[in-house]
Amino acid sequence: xxxxxxxxxxxxxxxxxxxxxxxxxxxxxxxxxxxxxxxxxxxxxxxxxxxxxxxxxxxxxxxxxxxxxxxxxxxxxxxxxxxxxxxxxxxxxxxxxxxxxxxxxxxxxxxxxxxxxxxxxxxxxxxxxxxxxxxxxxxxxxxxxxxxxxxxxxxxxxxxxxxxxxxxxxxxxxxxxxxxxxxxxxxxxxxxxxxxxxxxxxxxxxxxxxxxxxxxxxxxxxxxxxxxxxxxxxxxxxxxxxxxxxxx
Amino acid sequence: xxxxxxxxxxxxxxxxxxxxxxxxxxxxxxxxxxxxxxxxxxxxxxxxxxxxxxxxxxxxxxxxxxxxxxxxxxxxxxxxxxxxxxxxxxxxxxxxxxxxxxxxxxxxxxxxxxxxxxxxxxxxxxxxxxxxxxxxxxxxxxxxxxxxxxxxxxxxxxxxxxxxxxxxxxxxxxxxxxxxxxxxxxxxxxxxxxxxxxxxxxxxxxxxxxxx
Ligand code: SF4
Ligand code: SF4
Numbered sequence: 001x002x003x004x005x006x007x008x009x010x011x012x013x014x015x016x017x018x019x020x021x022x023x024x025x026x027x028x029x030x031x032x033x034x035x036x037x038x039x040x041x042x043x044x045x046x047x048x049x050x051x052x053x054x055x056x057x058x059x060x061x062x063x064x065x066x067x068x069x070x071x072x073x074x075x076x077x078x079x080x081x082x083x084x085x086x087x088x089x090x091x092x093x094x095x096x097x098x099x100x101x102x103x104x105x106x107x108x109x110x111x112x113x114x115x116x117x118x119x120x121x122x123x124x125x126x127x128x129x130x131x132x133x134x135x136x137x138x139x140x141x142x143x144x145x146x147x148x149x150x151x152x153x154x155x156x157x158x159x160x161x162x163x164x165x166x167x168x169x170x171x172x173x174x175x176x177x178x179x180x181x182x183x184x185x186x187x188x189x190x191x192x193x194x195x196x197x198x199x200x201x202x203x204x205x206x207x208x209x210x211x212x213x214x215x216x217x218x219x220x221x222x223x224x225x226x227x228x229x230x231x232x233x234x235x236x237x238x239x240x241x242x243x244x245x246x247x248x
Numbered sequence: 249x250x251x252x253x254x255x256x257x258x259x260x261x262x263x264x265x266x267x268x269x270x271x272x273x274x275x276x277x278x279x280x281x282x283x284x285x286x287x288x289x290x291x292x293x294x295x296x297x298x299x300x301x302x303x304x305x306x307x308x309x310x311x312x313x314x315x316x317x318x319x320x321x322x323x324x325x326x327x328x329x330x331x332x333x334x335x336x337x338x339x340x341x342x343x344x345x346x347x348x349x350x351x352x353x354x355x356x357x358x359x360x361x362x363x364x365x366x367x368x369x370x371x372x373x374x375x376x377x378x379x380x381x382x383x384x385x386x387x388x389x390x391x392x393x394x395x396x397x398x399x400x401x402x403x404x405x406x407x408x409x410x411x412x413x414x415x416x417x418x419x420x421x422x423x424x425x426x427x428x429x430x431x432x433x434x435x436x437x438x439x440x441x442x443x444x445x446x447x448x449x450x451x452x453x454x455x456x457x458x459x460x
Contacts, residue, residue: 016412017434019403021389051404051434081251081303081402081436100273100351101374113376121254121394122403123387172403189379196382204254205379211372219377231378233255233262236361239373240343241273241351 001046001053003039005030007062010037014063017055019079019172020045020124038062047124047172048072049079071166074127078149078171095148095177098208098237105245106145111179112219113208114142114188116195119173120204127153128167129199130174134160136195137178140187145177185222251401252327252355252439254378256394257448259357265399265444266336266356268292269327270348277349278322284348285320289328291342295335297328301438309433309442329441333360340368392452396445400435409434414456417449424449 003014005028015025024045030036039062053063068076077083097115098107107113116133119125130150138144138160144151155161180188185207192205207230209219223230252267270288272281285302292300293313301307303325305316320326330336336354343352354361358375365372381388388394389407396410397403413427422430428445 016408017406018408019406021387021407023408049404051406055434081404096271096273098374098376099269099271099353100276103273103276103351107374117254120401120403121381121388121398122407192379192382199383202381202383202385202387204381206253206376207379208374208376210374215371217375223379229380231254231380232259232359233265233355233357234375234377235253235353235355236358236365236372236376237374238340238352238354238365238368238370240348240370242277242349 001041001048001050002043002064002066003041004062004064005038005040007060008038009060010039012039013057014039014052014055017052017057019049019051019122020047021122045124045170046075047079047170048075049172050076050082071169074153074166074169075171078174095145097177098235100241101210101237102239102244103241105247107179107208107210108247109210109212110182112182112185113177113179115175115177115206115208116192117173117175117204117206118199119171119201121202122172123202124170124172125174125199125201125203126168126170127162127174129201130176131160131162131167132198133195133203134162134176136160136191136198137176140180140184140191142178142180142188145179148175148177150174150176182218185219186226189222189226189228251437253376254398254401255355256391256398261395261444261447262357263360264331264447265441266330266333266354266361267327267439268330268336268339268352268354269325269439270350270352271325272322272350281322281350282320282324284350285324285326286317287346287348288343288350289317289320289326291346292326292328292339295328295330295339297330298443299432299438299440300326300328301436302326303437306436307432307438307440309429325437327437327439329439331441331443333364336361337364337367340364340370344368344370392448392455396431396448396452399440399445401439402436404434404436405431405440406434413449414453417453418456424453
């Protein structure tokens with residue numbers, strides 16, 4: 001995002017709509033007219049989410065979205081949920097994951113789905129940190145979700161390495177999605193602690209399971225036994241989609 | 249796409265926060281799904297949601313209901329937010345009876361949504377929980393601010409805006425209700441809960457000070 005220095009009056013109102021916490025804006029002074037100040041966005045920190053522009057808060061119409069080329073376009077693809085991802089064909093930065101699972105059969109019994117949403121909530125993440133997490137997960141032998149925008153940026157899915165051209169790009173968040181066999185959950189939970197120490201941001205963790213035949217959710221026990229946090233809220237697919245995936 | 253997943257708060261304030269939504273499964277039941285999603289939205293609107301929207305168009309505080317309805321296409325994701333479990337049970341019962349053939353997801357306290365499913369004669373198929381936040385937690389705003397900002401899963405409701413709303417309420421420039429609506433607007437999908445936001449602001453504002 002950029003600010004037109006001629007139009008901007010330096011009121012600072014747009015800063016409240018910036019998703020990057022604190023301020024990524026500074027002020028400049030017009031050399032021809034030193035009494036006039038204007039706001040400048042730190043382009044290195046801006047994730048191109050477009051929230052400031054869409055808010056309509058700037059009465060001077062000074063905010064504008066310049067055309068973005070590779071690799072900077074990656075920022076917008078991941079940060080602005082209105083941009084339909086070319087890979088997933090859905091708006092946003094994730095996939096259908098469990099939302100359509102009764103139809104797609106993506107998550108089967110015996111496996112858990114998991115995701116690390118790097119940079120969430122509201123901190124943002126550099127792809128160099130996304131790569132650190134992806135490589136740590138790859139070393140556990142996880143299966144990365146094929147139809148996920150982060151997986152598409154990997155140059156090697158066995159190691160979790162990401163295209164070096166995007167490592168210095170920052171996004172509002174990027175979701176690493178994968179499958180693990182149920183018995184590997186304790187190993188994953190230990191790995192999350194180590195990933196947390198290595199990165200310069202935050203991530204939110206998700207876990208997904210097919211409900212067992214007796215109605216139970218098998219991972220609950222693992223979290224209870226390890227006295228680990230697990231939210232009381234969450235998402236439930238209530239099984240109304242057709243055609244139903246045929247399970248063995 | 250875990251946009252409704254990581255809502256934070258205590259059991260009491262989360263007990264007034266439910267989202268029901270649908271989308272097509274690409275390559276499986278995409279064909280004809282736009283008409284089904286229109287029917288889905290019509291059903292949900294009968295139950296007076298506090299917010300609704302489509303990821304394609306926007307939420308009902310920014311776009312008209314007609315525009316949202318007309319723009320629905322096969323890549324839409326239709327959401328509506330409700331504040332009590334009795335309504336959620338009724339909606340699930342009606343969706344079961346109408347048998348639209350699209351996947352339906354309900355977000356809320358798991359124990360409560362389980363009861364809603366049972367009352368509607370449904371069984372949960374697949375579930376998802378949040379494992380919480382990891383990493384450099386010093387980068388996060390205060391928990392009370394996070395509870396307001398995380399109701400938009402795409403992080404379109406900035407912590408900076410929450411703090412500005414607190415300031416404007418304190419200065420009596422905005423009512424609690426207007427500030428809650430201001431926070432609701434940037435959440436494009438329509439999953440932000442303005443009723444819960446108002447309650448959270450009433451709790452937060454007396455605790456905050458600001459440097460004038
Ligand atoms: S871009 Fe607009 S809102 Fe932001 S400081 Fe300049 S005039 Fe004010
Ligand atoms: S595009 Fe997003 S990150 Fe960049 S200045 Fe605007 S709100 Fe901030």
